[in-house]
Amino acid sequence: MPSPPELDSTDRAILRLLQKDAALSLAAIAAEVGLTPTPCWKRIRRMETAGIITGRVTLLDPAKVGLPLSVFVALEIGDHSAGWIEAFAKTVSEMPEVLECWRMGGDVDYLLRVAVEDMPAYDAFYRRLTATVPGLRNVTSRFAMERVKASTALPI
Amino acid sequence: MPSPPELDSTDRAILRLLQKDAALSLAAIAAEVGLTPTPCWKRIRRMETAGIITGRVTLLDPAKVGLPLSVFVALEIGDHSAGWIEAFAKTVSEMPEVLECWRMGGDVDYLLRVAVEDMPAYDAFYRRLTATVPGLRNVTSRFAMERVKASTALPI
DNA sequence: GACGCAACAGAAAGATTTTCCTGCTTTTCA
DNA sequence: TGAAAAGCAGGAAAATCTTTCTGTTGCGTC
Numbered sequence: 001m002p003s004p005p006e007l008d009s010t011d012r013a014i015l016r017l018l019q020k021d022a023a024l025s026l027a028a029i030a031a032e033v034g035l036t037p038t039p040c041w042k043r044i045r046r047m048e049t050a051g052i053i054t055g056r057v058t059l060l061d062p063a064k065v066g067l068p069l070s071v072f073v074a075l076e077i078g079d080h081s082a083g084w085i086e087a088f089a090k091t092v093s094e095m096p097e098v099l100e101c102w103r104m105g106g107d108v109d110y111l112l113r114v115a116v117e118d119m120p121a122y123d124a125f126y127r128r129l130t131a132t133v134p135g136l137r138n139v140t141s142r143f144a145m146e147r148v149k150a151s152t153a154l155p156i
Numbered sequence: 157m158p159s160p161p162e163l164d165s166t167d168r169a170i171l172r173l174l175q176k177d178a179a180l181s182l183a184a185i186a187a188e189v190g191l192t193p194t195p196c197w198k199r200i201r202r203m204e205t206a207g208i209i210t211g212r213v214t215l216l217d218p219a220k221v222g223l224p225l226s227v228f229v230a231l232e233i234g235d236h237s238a239g240w241i242e243a244f245a246k247t248v249s250e251m252p253e254v255l256e257c258w259r260m261g262g263d264v265d266y267l268l269r270v271a272v273e274d275m276p277a278y279d280a281f282y283r284r285l286t287a288t289v290p291g292l293r294n295v296t297s298r299f300a301m302e303r304v305k306a307s308t309a310l311p312i
Numbered sequence: 313g314a315c316g317c318a319a320c321a322g323a324a325a326g327a328t329t330t331t332c333c334t335g336c337t338t339t340t341c342a
Numbered sequence: 343t344g345a346a347a348a349g350c351a352g353g354a355a356a357a358t359c360t361t362t363c364t365g366t367t368g369c370g371t372c
Binding site: 006050051053060062064066067072092098111115149151152153 | 162163171174175176177178179206207208209210211212213214215216217218220221222223226228245248249252253254255256257258259260261262263264266267271298299300301302303304305306307308309310311312
């Protein structure tokens with residue numbers, strides 16, 4: 001059975017607002033979507049418990065907190081067993097400088113985005129990664145020059 | 157002159173908490189860092205006006221809002237003039253399905269992360285991108301199978 | 313001893329959350 | 343087919359909790 005749309009246009013309007021600014025008051029949201037605060041609150045509550053909203057976070061300026069260098073690391077691996085994959089996911093999840101880790105299809109097996117202070121710090125991370133993770137066949141580091149766009153707002 | 161550290165250990169503790177959960181009350185933050193709400197509020201206020209805190213956003217589950225496909229697009233360009241670069245940044249910033257766009261050093265000129273509904277939607281995006289942006293020498297699409305880790309919390 | 317900074321206590325303003333109510337739509341049953 | 347009943351979404355108002363602002367104190371420095 002094709003489940004009915006979980007989100008109507010009002011829900012999506014609320015989400016568009018909250019994706020841009022999680023600190024908006026219910027009164028402001030309500031005015032924007034044409035409701036009173038109470039039904040807005042109930043809708044947000046529902047989307048939170050449904051797992052549609054996964055969290056509210058504070059974003060920082062990477063340069064201003066001393067992490068101006070972003071590196072994308074493409075990994076090719078030798079061992080494709082379920083055990084290796086699980087262990088790798090755990091290892092990488094525990095590395096705080098790895099902000100994103102994607103398992104990919106195609107020529108690259110994993111793609112990481114890493115935030116570090118400078119090149120020596122990246123080298124230290126690189127050594128730690130290659131020492132900790134066994135069976136890496138190829139590691140390609142690509143360095144970001146400029147963050148042209150960095151959004152967390154999905155187009156809904 | 158080596159500017160004094162803008163952030164002391166209390167500031168960083170507050171930022172670590174707020175990066176994980178922007179909805180924490182001042183009372184909860186204050187208890188965690190060992191202060192009363194008022195100085196916490198002043199510190200947060202200061203970091204907001206200083207641009208260290210760039211915003212508070214709501215995160216959604218991409219699959220649950222109908223955007224389960226993430227694609228990384230590597231671009232190589234022919235024209236490296238300042239005008240082209242500026243126009244490209246503007247074009248890409250206005251495309252809502254492009255969540256991230258990085259200007260890179262090395263073999264790849266730009267790396268994009270794109271969120272779409274499915275493969276036909278990606279194809280439509282691809283056609284629009286290549287039709288809109290002139291002078292692309294090479295476009296390589298890599299498809300994500302699994303989001304192993306996706307964090308917005310910088311390691312401070 | 314005076315100054316400046318950071319924290320604190322308490323109060324006022326504002327926001328969130330709850331409770332209860334109304335009207336609409338859908339369902340069910342005679 | 344019609345009508346009562348149930349369920350759903352929104353709204354008003356009150357209670358609770360938070361944020362924000364005021365003045366004040368304590369500590370370290372000069």
